């Protein structure tokens with residue numbers, strides 16, 4: 001899914017690696033090298049991947065431009081109930097996201113979801 005998102009938006013990510021731990025660890029869920037354009041994930045949650053992808057796309061830390069990119073990815077690749085959930089979570093965790101919603105910025109409401117499938121000629 002993250003790979004598709006990267007492709008759809010021409011986000012120049014080199015690789016996404018997912019690693020697992022045999023034992024509980026305090027590893028970060030995800031980390032990104034915006035310079036080398038690589039992503040390491042420690043869980044396989046879609047939202048974590050989108051979060052990191054938004055860093056590469058925006059080439060920014062947890063700033064407003066990053067939030068906007070992240071929300072755009074949310075809208076396109078997550079289900080409606082997940083969008084609400086993660087938007088609230090993002091607002092709780094990141095100042096830029098909180099500020100954006102406090103400023104009453106109309107966070108884009110759903111364009112018509114692009115139909116997937118019928119435009120795809122080759123898989």
Ligand SMILES: [Zn+2]
Nearest residue numbers: 051052055062
């Ligand atoms: Zn981050």
